Amino acid sequence: MVTVKDYFSPVRPTWCTGCGNFAIWNALKKALAESGLAPHQVMLISGIGCGSKLPDYTTANGYLSLHGRTLAVATGARLANHRLKVICTHGDGDGYGEGGNHFISAVRRNIGLVDIVQNNRVYGLTKGQYSPTSPHGFVTKTSPQGAIEHPFNPLTIALAANGTFISRGWSGDVEHLTWLIKEALHHRGYALIDVLQPCVTFNRVYSYDWLRPRVYKVQDDPNYDPGDKAAAFAKTQEWGERIPIGILYRTEDVPAYEEQVPALATGPLVKQPLRVKTMAEYERLKQEYL
Amino acid sequence: MVTVKDYFSPVRPTWCTGCGNFAIWNALKKALAESGLAPHQVMLISGIGCGSKLPDYTTANGYLSLHGRTLAVATGARLANHRLKVICTHGDGDGYGEGGNHFISAVRRNIGLVDIVQNNRVYGLTKGQYSPTSPHGFVTKTSPQGAIEHPFNPLTIALAANGTFISRGWSGDVEHLTWLIKEALHHRGYALIDVLQPCVTFNRVYSYDWLRPRVYKVQDDPNYDPGDKAAAFAKTQEWGERIPIGILYRTEDVPAYEEQVPALATGPLVKQPLRVKTMAEYERLKQEYL
Amino acid sequence: MSINDMSFKFAGEAGQGVESTGRGFAKALVRGGLYVFALQDYHSRIRGGHNFYQIRVANHDIYSHDEKVHVLLAFTQEAIAEHLREIVPGGGIIYDPELQVDQDALVSRSVKAFPVPVNQIAIEEGGNKVMSNTAATGAAAGLTGLDLEVINSVIRDNFAQKGTAVVESNLKVAAAAYRFVREKYGDSFAFRLQTRKTAPRMLISGNEALALGALMAGCKFVAGYPMTPGSPILEWFATHSKDYGVVTKHAEDEIAAINMVIGAAQMGVRAMTPTSGGGFSLMVEALGLAGMTEVPIVVVNIQRPGPATGHATRHEQGDLLFMLYAAQGEFPRIVLAPGTIEQCFEAAYRAFNLAEKYQCPAIILSDAFLAHSPRALELDALSLDVPIDRGEILSDEELDQLTTRYQRHALTPSGISPRALPGHPKAIYSTSSDEHDEYGQICEDAAIRIQQMDKRMRKLETARAEMRAPLQYGPSQARLTFLTWGSAYGPLRSAVDILNAQGTSANIVQIMDIWPLPVDKVVQALQGAKKLISVEQNYSGQLATLVRAYTGIKVDGLINKYDGRPMSPEYILARLKEVV
């Protein structure tokens, strides 16, 4: 039986005390264990940022790539070995800033990844510049007069890009987040979990105290239909006094990218021999040029 | 008085006979002339692709940048000289593929650009690979079994990114497109004009004949309110038997990015002297280090 | 009368089928037992402009075109204006009489006019003007006395997909044009072709050979973003993807492409991304990622003229030094620069071995000339002799035996750390683009930094020992030694043959294994040179710079070219007069 302990690592996180990443880390390990996935069946892929250090603190296959390139690396990894659960953990700067193009592409592609975005709405590791999800007017080192742009709403964008699993969690509720990750692990295709992650050092606005009273669970409303796109659109736009968390949109009707690639029909690419009938193939190919 | 002739150039387009780019080119010149803008008041910025060659065929300030970087270059240009009308013309591969991150950012930023995307739903200049807007199942040189991804819907994405002017034109109706460009030229902030542009060589699906009977003008319906986001969301999702063109969403309530930059309050950056009071400024700055 | 020694030039607008017709004709020649080398020239536009396809034919293997044309197949008037001066005296032009041709100009150059109503023949015999190209090839066969059957066999294969009716019409058209020419011009033409009996041979370009080499090496994942002249490789794999079990991904951009390749390679799959210089520029950061995390990837840069967009469809070798130093920091990489079709295959085939042995990125640096120019090759020319070597990968059985925590970046004398592919319960590890310790954990310790740097850089020395000596061509003692790389080798080889035939002894040192530079082997190859001249398709003589930087040997002269058009033997010989 897999337990959370299997995911323990001798390396201690370097996150600040109180950082919202601890909750995400715990929820992830719990969700994995409760889903019966052992560390060697899991590949954690991240980028660069505070949140992206998560795989370094976890016993599981892991790969800390470049800032912003998480989803591209993960896509290649997934296509190479879709027997492993490929899970991304990266910041909002990584995922929606530097990695914006990969984000939209991963969504449209419906590639089988669980994408946990540690959305603290700021650049943590580089010490507090505004991020794509920082609110208009947010004052930081690179926006001393307040950010001019309006924030990037990952959930609405994912919906617009035909996302198939669009959800939000938050660091203040590990149980709920654990549930969310488990749901995502069962999803067919790309599952976005945007996590409201308080950064206690560089973002004093979106604190636990600010978020806690606002957050509510969409799944608490039995009438909420996560299959209704127009309703989901409205829900993803909700922000302020009330902030919805949970699965805002979901469909299992769209096949994952890797289900549609002919070369993967016979199993994971990495398990296939380099060449089955080398000489026969070679001769056949050369015929094309005669 | 400015006339279309002012925009004529000795260089002849290299586009294929029947290419939808001719109509876009004509509409643009007409719209500029009818808006009373002279060629020296206009800066055309493009990337690389068939459509991106437009500035090379036009007498106006022009800059053909790199594939995918159109909007980034244009943003810098606009911030450096917002007295010039900065107009982008580039393909769907350029704008939504390689340039996807810049697209979302330009939309959120509401930077004062008119962005004409020559959306032929294919890569023309590189001879026919599928593009981000190619439909699922589209067979090309890079998708012999049909494209797996679901297409990128630029209008929905722009709406999701808080776009302020979201429109669609088409090469089959130069008058309407001219009107659209003129409207965009008056917009405060970023104006997207996604143009259905038949590529007669590499995209036999989205031909004039396929498009003509489907296209209808949203502005023909007096009840259509381009200020209603939910309605616009639905409208942007419409595709198939009926394809809406015109201004699907518009608001003039959001200031353009350049209106909010303190350094631009006194006029275009390029017109400001390098340093006003060199020595005084220098001494003041050095004080910071004493 | 000359037999089996001539050049054809098919010339016309983009959209007129210049390339496909030329290639079809070249294929027919190969099937007829002849050797051919074909050169393509086209503009970065889809229709119009002026393109050509030039085919040199011989009885023996040839590595280059030259500047003499014997038969011009002109599809436009411009084609004649453009190429008339290239036609040798006694050569001729095949064209439709609908074109206005200045006969005096032809006469003054002793060029013969061969008007053939190809359009009319196409319409009358085939029912469609598009077959005029088929008529032209039939005419060319008739004029040179080539057996029509070799043309017919290519028609049958090329149009098979379009159905028997189309095949039949084309055969009729070709035959009619052939007859027309035989009847009208008989055996009057001095340049003739005779088919020969040979074993079947391939007509294959550098890009095709490269793709084939990669596939045979077991490449199972190709991601890329279209960019001329790299895209044909991506498209080749897309076409072969299903049948040969290769995942091929046209990605959102080049950055995604290389990072996908890294993700796939990290999982244990042989993976590659093809591009050109501009796309490579976008891949630079990820190159360092592969270097740091020791992931074996293959990156293919098919060079074209820069800077920036430059000349999209043309030729240059301007990226050599860029390949060596691209990306921040220092890490081992392999750079192979093929100079012939065979070497394209070999480079691709070897690159995966080298990448996996040294667990680092391997770059194949080819170029547009090589990419686009097919040559006739014997079926056994592309050798699979080198066994596939995946380097130190721990098997499941070996991993089962592990008793201590797996060290992905273990310190070893060779610098190579045995790899475990992710997924085994005994070898769970995480690694990072940050500097890390032997386990792959992020680590800022100074001593460990040094260990890991030393370990990685040691691989470069290990690899250097197996990098191959430069290829040498020509007499070992010579008055002139040419240093070269990449496709410049082809025209240079022809030029050197001419020099030696004329009594000026000359030889070639061609470096294919560029990095890590096998310094000793290069010094050995160059040290006897009496006069050393670098021949490169770039402005600054990049190989000469490289060789000087690492061996201290300075060339005596540089023959360069940077107008987007490949060198020819004639060009080299003319420039040689200036530099010596």
Place this chain on the structure above:
Amino acid sequence: MSINDMSFKFAGEAGQGVESTGRGFAKALVRGGLYVFALQDYHSRIRGGHNFYQIRVANHDIYSHDEKVHVLLAFTQEAIAEHLREIVPGGGIIYDPELQVDQDALVSRSVKAFPVPVNQIAIEEGGNKVMSNTAATGAAAGLTGLDLEVINSVIRDNFAQKGTAVVESNLKVAAAAYRFVREKYGDSFAFRLQTRKTAPRMLISGNEALALGALMAGCKFVAGYPMTPGSPILEWFATHSKDYGVVTKHAEDEIAAINMVIGAAQMGVRAMTPTSGGGFSLMVEALGLAGMTEVPIVVVNIQRPGPATGHATRHEQGDLLFMLYAAQGEFPRIVLAPGTIEQCFEAAYRAFNLAEKYQCPAIILSDAFLAHSPRALELDALSLDVPIDRGEILSDEELDQLTTRYQRHALTPSGISPRALPGHPKAIYSTSSDEHDEYGQICEDAAIRIQQMDKRMRKLETARAEMRAPLQYGPSQARLTFLTWGSAYGPLRSAVDILNAQGTSANIVQIMDIWPLPVDKVVQALQGAKKLISVEQNYSGQLATLVRAYTGIKVDGLINKYDGRPMSPEYILARLKEVV
């Protein structure tokens, strides 16, 4: 007893204010008329870990830290364990008695313990434990006999924003700690500080000087994406943006940043993007765009250790050759590599002139050590002597006179084509990243390609003539000549001073104007060298490679370092023994 010649080390965890406290103390020392050089060392994490800030103090200008510490201000126990061995005999440690300190270890090294209850003082006198750092500085002043007033003046300035109450509390805390130490330890400490009367001097780091230089050069547009250690420049401009009329843009990524800069520069604005190696890697393609379209831009690469993410907060000079060859194809570029704070200013100030004169990208290659290390400078050390030169820009009046179509890329002997800024009715033009003709129109003609390539490359030769000779330091005839670049100059200078003092004559040739390499000037500077040793903070000796490639001169030895920590004079002298 030693006066005004010692080093302080503030050491503790990230989040404890090590850097701000250290910098405040250094500033106080400068206000006290002393010279200081400060070194920062921190981890890529926000809290925890082990950081330090080391301040060397002297009566004369100093260019480097060294390995001797006289006073350690330990904020954690780890700090003592980590740094005890660096403390000179007779030196001491200031720490809060709450820390457990192994007194025997101190005694065995003749290091004195100076427990000061900084936490208690902070709470009792200031009401808040955060002021313990202020207490520590007060204590350091007390121990060394430094006039408390210089500390107070910094406290007043640094806390002014937080209100008088905070200022007052800090002053009280500092005074109390000062008193405590004076009372308890008196004048027992052998290393002492005496303030001196001097004109006001600045304490300024390389990044600050670089930003200041760029601003004074008239840089009006800065776009970037945060990346250590380049981000402080972006942030500096963001802070000064409003007051000095600079548009500062934190872009979506580095690719956007450089392309925005190109867009702005193309319009006529002086524009710059700061980054580090990883960000630079992403900018490579656009560098070629600026090269091809002849747009003057300034790109700043503050190097850190690679490959890939490497050591984000540490130091290396591993990107030199990358800067020279980055991007496909060949085009002129300028590369300046400052080695001192003054040169950081100068490089930024000159880069804009050079970029605009030669209408090409100019790269400033600085590094983390330079970026992070402030030094005391005279107010007139950063000279504005070079006049601003925008190169050949046509004025509105000149443009009014134009009678023929404007040629953006006109052929000229210098290769420089007079620029018209977009917007004038007489000079409407469009240009392209494709190869183009003189007007900027896309053009595939071979002759025009050659003309435009030659024209662009001519600029490189024009520029080469004005590139400055290497800076030479030390006696002109010497037994040892050190070749160096970048911040290695600082520690090397100290080492050379020591060598000369010890009777081994030694001098330095520092190359700041890297590209186009002023070959003749470099040869002249190096040709007399008896023994030439390259000193570089990288693995392979990149400057040595560069010099060999273009001058043929080979160094006799390499002193390198690649552990992320800057060199020290001691390190250089120790390594020197190995290489000679």
